[in-house]
Amino acid sequence: MINIPNELVRQQSVEKQIIKxxxxxxxxxxxxxxxxxxxxxxxxxxxxxxxxxxxxxxxxxxxxxxxxxxxxxxxxxxxxxxxxxxxxxxxxxxxxxxxxxxxxxxxxxxxxxxxxxxxxxxxxxxxxxxxxxxxxxxxxxxxxxxxxxxNPRFITADSRQRRLMYLSDIQRQNAETEFVGTSEEFLATLQMSFTISTAQTEDLQRAEELTQRTNQLNTTGYTYSYDELNYFRQSAQHKLLIASLDDKYGSYGKIGLALIECQASLWTIKLLLMSCRVMSRGVGTIMLNHIMNLAKTNHARLCAEFLPNNRNRMMYVAYKFAGFKEIGKDGDLVILENDLTRIQSFPDYVKVEILH
The missing domain is CATH 3.40.50.1000 (HAD superfamily/HAD-like)
Structure with a gap:
């Protein structure tokens, strides 16, 4: 098992150019x-x-x-x-x-x-x-x-299906354009299923890819290698969660990742990201509210790190909307905390499954 000190992890924000x-x-x-x-x-x-x-x-x-x-x-x-x-x-x-x-x-x-x-x-x-x-x-x-x-470092199952996933998105967009009713009524017709699970070895290549490819809906912009993510997966002081989304048109693949540092009485969200492809599907807060529920169940305070850049303001808005408040700064890093008094329930139009 490799040892990854906090100081090193924080330096993982330099982006390698990736053509998408x-x-x-x-x-x-x-x-x-x-x-x-x-x-x-x-x-x-x-x-x-x-x-x-x-x-x-x-x-x-x-x-x-x-x-x-x-x-x-x-x-x-x-x-x-x-x-x-x-x-x-x-x-x-x-x-x-x-x-x-x-x-x-x-x-x-x-x-x-x-x-x-x-x-x-x-x-x-x-x-x-x-x-x-x-x-x-x-x-x-x-x-x-x-x-x-x-030349991506890994070619994952999600990579190989990426174009087909976008073609499915076009079907969804066409259906939404033709739909008569509210946004929530349309989302209910998609029959969405959102799954959150503890990352397994077979998820790590996609997890690394997510940290490198997801820039807008990303709270810190940190990128992590396969070995670093594998360390967090095995660490008793961390939780590495991965999320996937499916609906009647097919799979969006693995679209979300969260890394939480878990001390005895304080949990800190080190990274939270969500693929831009699910931005309009109303599922962006599901992972965050799940983490809030976990922290409350474990009687821990919940903080989050946010590193602002010119792309990720939407994630700051997501934190504020979920009740996080700024409690300090560490250089450019913004520290937020949630008092866990108003955790939102999951949307009615999506089935949420939690796998342990």
Missing amino acids: CVVWDLDNTLWHGVLLEDKQVDLRGNIIDIIHTLDSRGILQSIASKNDYDIAMNKLVELGLQDYFLYPQINWNSKSSSLQEIAKIINIGLDAIAFIDDQLFELEEVKFSLPEISCINASELAKLLDMPAM
Whole structure:
């Protein structure tokens, strides 16, 4: 068992660049030729392998192309590739505006996007307007799969299913758009099942991935390695909890993680995170209220650490909404405490299962 002192753990907030979505241009990038000008366009020789490999690694893909939408989509259908590209932006807008729209819809940071185009003008426009985005010339495609940012440390079951999970999200969004009634009434139709369990060895790869990929709904931004998480899993002074969500459309996968340091009379939430994909499902407070219940049952005070950054204010709001109050600071670290007098019950529209 490895020994991880607190001082070391607190330094685990440096983010390694991880590409979550590759956005492709079409003409002379995905294929040779210009769709609206040439009689025939042909896929680049290695493009299918690249698309399939990125997909198998859990890296999402989309399109930002100046083209006629119907003609381009018909070509992608003909090539059997349409399902690989989420929320394609095929229009006559600037590439930077299309990329911003993709980031907004998928709900990821711009620094998690790589954009591939053959035109220097388009690459420079994006670099100037959105410098956080990694711009790659189509002439460099042979090197793409070897880039460190394109190679996650682990490829988990959730990684391999990520695109399919997003396709299920599109089904949910379409159903919500067509639904007549309140938000809670719609959520009740999803038949959601939220499971919280103590993390097991088989959960640790996904747990590490969650700490590295989840930046917005993350209370501290700390990242933990597999070995560190395994230490916490076995430690009598810590609780490592992982959450998953399913509904009638399929599984969201493992979408939440919490690390609690448990002293005799004081529990401290060192990390609480939730995947952005479940933000609109009304389940974000379930894990937090479960932890509050556990602390109260064990007659312990409950504190939480919060490290503010430019992305995670929503988690601070979640803490305040749950009744946490600031009691001090440790450098940039905000310390909050909950008096455990108003723990919310779980929402009626979701079935919650606690596994020990």
